[in-house]
Amino acid sequence: MIADEVRAAVGAVVDPELRRPIDDMDMVREITVDDAGTAHVSIVLTVVGCPMAQKIERDVGTAAASVAGVNAVEVTVGTMDPVERAALVERLRGARGQRGERFGKRSRTRVIAVTSGKGGVGKSTLTANLAVALAARGRKVGLADLDVHGFSIPGLMGLVDATGAMPNPTKIDDMILPPVAHDVKTISIGMFLRGGSEGQAVAWRGPLLHRTVQQFLNDVHFDDIDVLLLDMPPGTGDIAITVGQLLPQADVVVVTTPQPAAADVAVRSGLVARQTGQHVLGVIENMAAMPLPDGTVLDLFGSGGGQAVADALSTDDEHVPVLGSIPLSPVLRQDGDAGTPAVLADPEDAASRALASLAQRIDELAPRRRGAQNIGHTGEPAGATTRA
Ligand SMILES: Nc1ncnc2c1ncn2[C@@H]1O[C@H](COP(=O)(O)OP(=O)(O)OP(=O)(O)O)[C@@H](O)[C@H]1O
Structure with missing residues (x-):
């Protein structure tokens, strides 16, 4: 199915900030291809006013258009709701171990x-x-x-x-x-x-x-x-x-x-x-x-x-x-x-x-033995832009 090929192409687009394929982050939603060959692609961004929105939209459009049989592309961009966003944050953190252990002894960084x-x-x-x-x-x-x-x-x-x-x-x-x-x-x-x-x-x-x-x-x-x-x-x-x-x-x-x-x-x-x-x-x-x-x-x-x-x-x-x-x-x-x-x-x-x-x-040079201490978490630095 063409729609599956479009999904694969679109899903492989890399988020420029998170540096992961957008499919990994559940950012790809419905994808259909109509009889005229127009791909309708729906994606969601992590936060409102995401500074990379235009680039992601452009890359998604290009990826969909690269699939044989696609004549035109329409991209619809939405935003994750708080629950989806929280799940994403948990998953991203989970990929690197629990919060507070990011550079601890189990870290490979x-x-x-x-x-x-x-x-x-x-x-x-x-x-x-x-x-x-x-x-x-x-x-x-x-x-x-x-x-x-x-x-x-x-x-x-x-x-x-x-x-x-x-x-x-x-x-x-x-x-x-x-x-x-x-x-x-x-x-x-x-x-x-x-x-x-x-x-x-x-x-x-x-x-x-x-x-x-x-x-x-x-x-x-x-x-x-x-x-x-x-x-x-x-x-x-x-x-x-x-x-x-x-x-x-x-x-x-x-x-x-x-x-x-x-x-x-x-x-x-x-x-x-x-x-x-x-x-x-x-x-x-x-x-x-x-x-x-x-x-x-x-x-x-x-x-x-x-x-x-x-x-x-x-x-x-x-x-x-x-x-x-x-x-x-x-x-x-x-x-x-x-x-x-x-x-x-x-x-x-x-x-x-x-x-x-x-x-x-x-x-x-071989990295040396790991120490035993982990970083604890107490909050957040002041002044970061919250776009959510
Ligand atoms: N090998 C070099 N040759 C010429 N200029 C250099 C060289 N290394 C650094 N500089 C210049 O020296 C100045 C000081 O460098 P830099 O700011 O990197 O030092 P620093 O040790 O980090 O200083 P600080 O700790 O005060 O920030 C800069 O203008 C930098 O471009």
Whole structure:
């Protein structure tokens, strides 16, 4: 029957935010094909005013029209009722285990926290590039910006508009969908600040910060990702300790410059991570010497910092390697400013190549044992757009 073929084609359309076929989510309703060859396709969206409505409708129309014998398509779009939506949310959560255990010991998602001793060493730039490089290697990747001192990930991933405003993530009931950028599910705590305050540093402290990070990690629906990268705030403050407590099974990568003077603070951030039970996967040296076209080398920050940090973090039981050294690169900065990470925009740049190798190395390193602690649930971060 043609209608069955249309149903199969339409059902395979992928929801751009949930990244699942719409049939998996019970979004396809009645489908008939009349004698004139017109397919009447009825679908329901999860929420009223779904920002992806037009794209889904277009993709559904195209899919139906691709079936032999279909001459025209009429798509009717409705919205799930609260009961249907609640059932969907339960099913989506169920696919990843109970709420509160999303990144716990039974999770197959590998969590990698990227940290640094001090600000400005390029941690966010490297994290964004690593995320897209891992996605380009076929991994399903999530990227969470926890750097409350300055939310740079949305800008680096091209998610801010001309005014610098971040998108409001879609909510299905209390489930928050991370916007997808360059194939990476990307979320920033900055997206939950009240309108107009995106540029402000967040002055949350202790318990509030802890609760907010906890809610954030719980309510954001990353679904079945292979890797979750966390862009941590620099240093050893409240967030580092909170994340260490919530995600003791996470791997930690420490970013430092080659400058020996920067090494001490970087070592401290690795030690704090280890104290909370996290595993220090290795050190990334950024802003390393840059070869110039005339054959000379621009060595702005000296050398040896990465190795010094790795040596200081190594113990008799645990060798901490330098995972990679990323050279200074104006291209890396420019592409970051323009919102397309250099590994995508300029893959032949020396820094991009070094980052691609780094992603491969991290990807191939066996994830370590899982910790035993799970995340609890206490509510939701303020400020997400509720479209239901
Ligand atoms: N290898 C590099 N070559 C040239 N510029 C770089 C390099 N790495 C990062 N940068 C630039 O350095 C600046 C700081 O980078 P970034 O914001 O990623 O640092 P950060 O460590 O995350 O800082 P903070 O923690 O303060 O947010 C940015 O302008 C970025 O483009």
